[in-house]
Amino acid sequence: MGQPAGFPRRDLLGGAAAGVLLGALRPATSAASPAFSEARALCHGMGTDAEWSRFLAGQDPCWERLPRTWYEGPFLGNGFVGTQVYRDQGALKFTVDHSESQDHRPAFGNEWGVARLPIGKVLLTPVGELTGARLRLDLWNAELSGTVTTDKGTLEIRAFVHGTRDLLVVDVAPSAGERGFGLTFAPVPAVSQRIVREQPPKGFEPNPPPVTRAEGDLTVVVQPLVAGGQNATAYRVRRAGHGGKTLFLSTSHSHPGTEAEGKARSVVGGVSTVDALAGTHRRWWHSFYRRGFLSIPDSKLQGFYWIQLYKLASAARAEAPIMATTGPWLEPTPWPSVWYNLNAQLEYWPVHGSNHLELDPIPRTIAKNRQTLIDGLRPEYRADSMGLRRSADARFADAGFVGVPGPDADAEIGDLPWLLHNVWLSYRHTMDVAILRDVLFPVLRKAMNYYLHFLAPGADGRLHLPPTFSPEYGRAPDCHYDLALIRWSCRTLLDAAKTLRIDDPLAPKWREVLDKLVDFPVDEHGLMVGTGVPFAKSHRHYSHLLAAYPLYLLNVDNPAQAELISKSLAHWISFEGALRGFSFTGAASLSAALGRGDDALNHLRAFVTRFAQPNTMYYEAGPVIETPLSAAQAIHDMLCQSWGDTIRIFPALPAIWRDVTLHDFLTQGAFQVSAVREGGVTKFVRVRSLAGEPLKLRPSIPGKLEVEGARNWRQRPDGTVTIELARGHEVLVYPRGKRPDTTIAPVPVSVPAPPWGLPALPPAGDLVPVDLAAVLNSDGVTSEFYLGDGDFDGGGNTYPAAQLPQTGQVTDDGVPFLFVNGSEGTPNNVVGATIPLPAGKYATLHVLGAADTGNAVTTLKVSYVDGSAEVPLRLTGWRAAAAFGESEAITTNQLHARAGVQSVKLAIFHQRVPLDPAREVVSVTLPSAATPRPHVFAVTLEKGK
Template identity: 25%
Template structure:
């Protein structure tokens, strides 16, 4: 190994680390006020959320807490006829109305649902909106209201929000509870929102107020309660307020707890909490950084990485459809603000792996683990089979809440969730996690899959009696396909192979052999006449569709990969070509974000950049929220609505990272999928499988440096960005032309010579 270590290397690798990041041009800056909730400045810390909007007459701060839920049960899902065998029989008998009544229609009721926490309205005398900025670097919203300057933030780790107004002559303060009662539920029918909050039928809130506070306690369904407390004090023309929300999930005395948090923050800890908040966000941005020359893509990555930092923590509920930013418009949130496990939760956590945010990603896995009793009970009651499956639509307890039956009662939902347990193990190499979480989860999912695929198809292979491909054919009877779909088959094949792999890692040879034996009894993936992945055998993708479920084997599962050779390369090319032919008429924003990931995996940087730029310029609102529909007016999609959901944001962030670093084959590749026009690009501390932390820089169209840190001490394998050869860096004598290689303990640095 060449021991030379050019002095400029540190500057190349770490110059970005000391620059201001994210740069101020990535902030949200408004010259006109946000007049609707979904264009507000988002703040959050995983448990509390806030949306800051309005023109100052009033300044609105919409409040949220991520464990505020109406968890009333669905009675149909406890009926005697609620079981898999009956579902199969009704499907065979074409009893569509009965199937819809049992499985689909309950979702159209107001509850169960995520619920909001109300709103603070502040109206300073003489307020006149002059501009506002959300600083990503310190997660603080600022507004210029003429003579009054406002600053709003939520502490990064403590359940308290803060408001500071300077230049206040007089101020009207109002804490408003959501309108939860007074309206009978209307006829249950499919919609994005199930109607007004008032249909929930809660009693009126119990308000409290005094000279320096306003508060209320709200009773929800089944004895659930929460309290919101806002305290304030004024010193001269400076007004400071602190607020908190407590629910019965914290304990019984919700009002006292919320008051104690708010007053403690206001009266004695303001400066210390501000300092610790700022330090947390400095660490967040110092952890991982990327720099790419496409302005729209770079800014969207910064906005989405900020949102992930505001929405995800290891010890809070995981990200729902809207995360900690439940709708504040008097309506129930889009699609109940629930957990959708056929795409939404999975895409929401894609960026945490290569993005080096594993502690935040654990919030999802911890929740899946801690709530598994409900899915296990459901698996036993509904399927009447051993092992573990998970409902596709779920509430805070991960209980089934229904909707389109072909997906909500899918047999493979837990298998996709298992992929996240697997990814955490591969990116962390945390042995304890492998033994205590990943292996048990994958094993139990495989036990269920072995049972549910016991029947044989005409080919003599294992099959699923009811198989679907989200969300092709919507909830029409033909959404159950005549043979197993590539969506289900890919997940099953991946799960069994991964379970065997983990068994090998743990020295469980008998288990590994068993699961490989079950895998051998499954059919191969189905191909269409062009050689691409079809929806099911003999059924190609025939029209534009928002969900690329038939391509799961390619991405994210990696069963089909160009690294496997020309055969797989042709399958990938044909599959993407069919997407081009069917077009984007019925795509959502997340479709473009997912395409960015797939194109990057296919090493097509031009296509990846175009997809991610399209997402950033056409499918987000001005605050960066993914709104599903095309806002460009250019006909990119016939969906032009604007329901906000987060999975598109986080899938887009993952797509940028996939362009810059890949490691799913066991070989680290830097800049594997960037367009030639990206002459200068860099990233600092992205994460590769094997628990390697990687930094790299590209200048004038050439890679100039790579740094790899091994957290386990194992040596990495790197595809040289200079020669294309695979370098086994465990070899102390390794050399490669034109490259200087230096190792210091568990750190390898490679730089272009000269």
């Protein structure tokens, strides 16, 4: 089928899409209503640049050493252009990516035919050897600045991706010894990053090489595409005094036309000074942040939250493509397109509560690509139905068809209504009837029709569903994932028809489905995957719990349902092995739905401790962006919930969070909520109506209340308050007789933590972890998604990535190590190579490693400044118990074989190797011909006493 010529960047005023976009922005525009000045009298604060700058400076990630990978480095973006910054051999790399850049050959599937394509990289190449860095990502101004050091001098850098123009700016000022530094752009092959796992499919013609043209100080690089269209990058480098240079770079994508080159040229041709560009860039970001505010006393989670908001605005815009799994930042990955069975949904959940629907492209995208949703079904179902495949491009294009339920098919048919739940959330948070009328109702109606083709009465008189696929567990009849979405769809369609005053002929059928649909299958452990299919193995998705969260079809208001949710959650999260980061963020939100704040916090901390990377990014075999964003949503769920017809203030606060501030938080019903809690007591709640909907509030304030600004209100015995509130008006709720100070401000930090980023390594300390990134040469780790890329023992067997440290470090017996798990297809240990060591005199070499086919009894060659020596190295085989006095620093209960996962205990051992403390060490060399082979994952040096 034909593809439209690229996403329109600013031209959004057309048809249904216009109504969707304008409706999504309605909360912001309604701020001009006559009640606005009155609102500010009831609640004020965080109104000046100084307040915002000071607060966000406390959340800035900082780097005291050079980042080595995408999951360690700073990142910049504007929803279209994305840049990540990290070391690339002897240079500092600024990746150049564009979220529209993709292939357009859907016949070859999502991994190749519509995969996102890389563009290039800017290399800052110093004169000397890189030795360190001190960098700061200024969240308030969305700028990276700092100093890169070399053995020849320093390079002061400043970089940003403009907030509203597809423009990367990199400004570099050198010291005298670094005036000859280089600042260049290098294109990279336009090939799917699935190449990390496999070769392209047969018959897949590679895209031709890029063509570079220099025109004075302007350079243009055009990447033609086999399917038509192009990527184009235009840049110029301006020289400044004292050897400084500034690079201005724009990149663009077009298909099927070739207008990308003209767009990139136009952006670069219009550049002025760095400061002038920074001024307009900063104005966008300052306006962005002011739309809402929250503060919690946990420094690590507070910083994490604000970095996620920065990340979301760097990766998303309403006019941009739906985010692929990596966001706009493209790295080697087995998942180079968009996944719709969880990833896309989680990516955009935080836009609602944070009051940032200007970042939500999902309603617009669905409105503009309905035919693709029809064509995604087999021809016999297209007359009345729509469907969405699990993975596709940002316009839903992919090869093949949505599955047909049956005992031999992996028919994952609920992904379209699952995505439409996000559209429903956008409607509910704006009450914009255009979203309901033009997108949600007509598309959900056809998505439900697809289910109606397969629902059939059983012997019990109830409606049943043939086997479908539960993401990513397996097949099951009466699959919970689908039953939950069917119930939600029918209820939503009936409510929408009533709101829109539509007498729909299908309404009786929807009511019949709700009356006769089989109950959710349940066993002694709680909710099942489906009839006859219990939840019985470790599984990262919570697709079998969808009715509880986020659909809230089962909820805490019903005690029996609350018990069922609790039992099901405990059973699911008890299975270690395949649990991943979003398992724990999902468990946090499920706990919040139960009102269990301490449990929610424990799950969030488990995610942060076990999975969150130094820059708050996350990986599962490759970069995936949805999980950290879903952690931000879990914080929302702890602070405010608005499912059903009730706004719940502070419904799941952990006991340790005594002070919390929430301001202009957007809820269902289109209300903006502010609330302050001090010393464990909620001081006030302010609610402002953007749509004039009925207000029902649980303010978490015990006793009798005062409601200022309302003529008609009522407090029920359970503390719930119902208030008549016209559009544009607001109320202040507080304990009777105790009108509070309504200033909005950050809360004191009671749980301090260092900033996100990379702290300095302590070379002057007694323990010195060694960075092995440059010498890693063996891949002994695989993910559960693909068992074919690593080989630890020569037989294709590997450690399971999910059970190894995820965050770049591990400590054993008080000794810290740097540990690389990394992305699929990348090396993570050292075999038979020389490991350079930081200069110094040390008494002990701490080794984190294991032997492969048996116990290794061999020697290490230690090179000193004044000669070398052989020292014994004894490492136990990875499948055995420690044989040489080592400690088991890391253990797993699984082994990955090419044929599948086996229940085998594996270990990585901590061994101590004595060194000569009187001699200055240079390096150690592992034996190259030893059998069994010792594999080293990490080393740390210890000085003598």
